[in-house]
Amino acid sequence: MAHTTKRSDISLSNCGYSKVLDIISSKWTALVIYAMENGKIRYGEMLRRVEGISKKMLTQTVRKLERDGLVQRHITPTVPLIVEYSLTRLGETLLQPMKELRQWGREHYTQVVEARVQYDSPYTKSSHEADSVN
Amino acid sequence: MAHTTKRSDISLSNCGYSKVLDIISSKWTALVIYAMENGKIRYGEMLRRVEGISKKMLTQTVRKLERDGLVQRHITPTVPLIVEYSLTRLGETLLQPMKELRQWGREHYTQVVEARVQYDSPYTKSSHEADSVN
DNA sequence: CGGAATCCGTAAGGATACTG
DNA sequence: CAGTATCCTTACGGATTCCG
Numbered sequence: 001m002a003h004t005t006k007r008s009d010i011s012l013s014n015c016g017y018s019k020v021l022d023i024i025s026s027k028w029t030a031l032v033i034y035a036m037e038n039g040k041i042r043y044g045e046m047l048r049r050v051e052g053i054s055k056k057m058l059t060q061t062v063r064k065l066e067r068d069g070l071v072q073r074h075i076t077p078t079v080p081l082i083v084e085y086s087l088t089r090l091g092e093t094l095l096q097p098m099k100e101l102r103q104w105g106r107e108h109y110t111q112v113v114e115a116r117v118q119y120d121s122p123y124t125k126s127s128h129e130a131d132s133v134n
Numbered sequence: 135m136a137h138t139t140k141r142s143d144i145s146l147s148n149c150g151y152s153k154v155l156d157i158i159s160s161k162w163t164a165l166v167i168y169a170m171e172n173g174k175i176r177y178g179e180m181l182r183r184v185e186g187i188s189k190k191m192l193t194q195t196v197r198k199l200e201r202d203g204l205v206q207r208h209i210t211p212t213v214p215l216i217v218e219y220s221l222t223r224l225g226e227t228l229l230q231p232m233k234e235l236r237q238w239g240r241e242h243y244t245q246v247v248e249a250r251v252q253y254d255s256p257y258t259k260s261s262h263e264a265d266s267v268n
Numbered sequence: 269c270g271g272a273a274t275c276c277g278t279a280a281g282g283a284t285a286c287t288g
Numbered sequence: 289c290a291g292t293a294t295c296c297t298t299a300c301g302g303a304t305t306c307c308g
Contacts, residue, residue, distance in 0.1 A: 010165050011185035016239030017164045017232060023246065025159040027301070030151045031144050043270055051145035054302065059271060069249025080269040081308095090245055097234040098151060104231045105150030111224055112157060115203025161281075177290055188282065193291060214289040215288095272307075280299085287292075 023068055023094075028053055028061045030098065033070075033087070037095065040074065040086040070094060157202055157228075162187055162195045164232065167204075167221070171229065174208065174220040204228060 012018045024030060028050065035046045047058055062085055065071035070091035076082040087095070146152045158164060162184065169180045181192055196219055199205035204225035210216040221229070 009185045010168050010183055012161075012165065015165060015168070015236070016243065017168075017236035018239075019243045019246075020235045020239040021159060021164065025155060027146075030155065031146065031149060034144050034149070034151075047270095049144055051143050055271070056273095056303085057301065060301090067250055067253040068246045069252075070246075083270060090242060090249070093242060094238060097231070097238045100231040100234055101154050102149070102151035104228060105152075105154040108224060108227060109150065109153045112153075112202045112204075115224070116201055118203075119201040181290090188284095189291065190283090190293095191281070194281090217290060270308095272305105274305080275303085277302085278300090280297105282297080283295085285292100285294085288290095 023070070024098070026061065026064075028057050029065065030102075032058065032061045032065065033091070033094070033098070036071065036085055036087050036091075040084040043083045043085070046085070065091070157204070158232070160195065160198070162191050163199065164236075166192065166195045166199065167225070167228070167232065170205065170219055170221050170225075174218040177217045177219070180219070199225070 024033070031050045031053070032046065035041055035049050041049075043058070043062075046062075047053065047055065050058065053061075062071060062073075066073055066085075070088055072086050072088050074084045074086070076084075158167070165184045165187070166180065169175055169183050175183075177192070177196075180196075181187065181189065184192065187195075196205060196207075200207055200219075204222055206220050206222050208218045208220070210218075
């Protein structure tokens with residue numbers, strides 16, 4: 001049977017998760033999506049709402065989302081001009097899974113922080129294998 | 135009432151999602167977690183299963199996961215030595231939300247790809263604002 | 269107002285070689 | 289077998305300036 005040990009390889013290219021990461025893993029993406037969670041929002045408004053983001057990164061983030069079909073751009077050619085962004089229907093389908101991850105973060109992040117403290121502590125070095133999760 | 139427009143700012147620091155990203159957004163993390171999905175697995179076995187990963191990145195990824203309390207390391211001090219990794223209970227709680235994201239990727243990624251083609255096409259440039267999602 | 273363009277520092281990740 | 293260590297390249301993101 002020549003069991004070549006090559007049963008189910010895990011690769012970047014065929015992993016749905018990695019593909020999603022390609023879409024939403026950049027630093028500001030999630031925050032920007034959240035800013036659109038309640039409907040249309042103007043560029044400048046997002047710039048103020050998303051704390052610490054620069055014009056460059058906002059534009060870049062929103063462009064990528066638009067290109068990926070998750071966000072729509074509405075232009076009202078007045079002077080000065082009004083540009084609003086909103087999630088497409090495709091974009092809205094992402095909201096649910098993202099919220100679950102966010103929820104996980106809220107529920108478990110403190111445990112992660114504690115684990116880090118444990119790990120970094122010079123004293124309890126040997127306890128890594130034994131308990132830790134209880 | 136001085137409506138300072140500063141209602142609900144969205145910031146990196148208070149966003150659970152961003153915290154989770156800090157844990158699982160690096161390139162190989164998800165793949166490595168998947169490699170442990172079915173229980174203990176040896177270092178070398180992961181190296182073979184996770185396509186394209188280098189020793190450096192595997193070690194780095196697995197160390198970070200261990201530090202975050204998501205992965206356990208079991209050492210059997212034989213010669214040569216055996217090192218196995220597995221998810222902790224905390225790590226296993228991440229599996230569910232991750233699977234949902236992965237599922238989203240499987241279901242919707244083709245739409246994303248199509249959107250990109252549309253966006254990049256030099257012809258349909260003007261259709262960005264109008265329809266696209268209908 | 270809503271960007272685009274440019275410059276620049278850092279850090280993530282790849283390739284390769286060495287080790288207990 | 290299971291790593292470390294080192295070098296090196298590139299891409300991400302920040303700061304700033306200019307434009308229709």
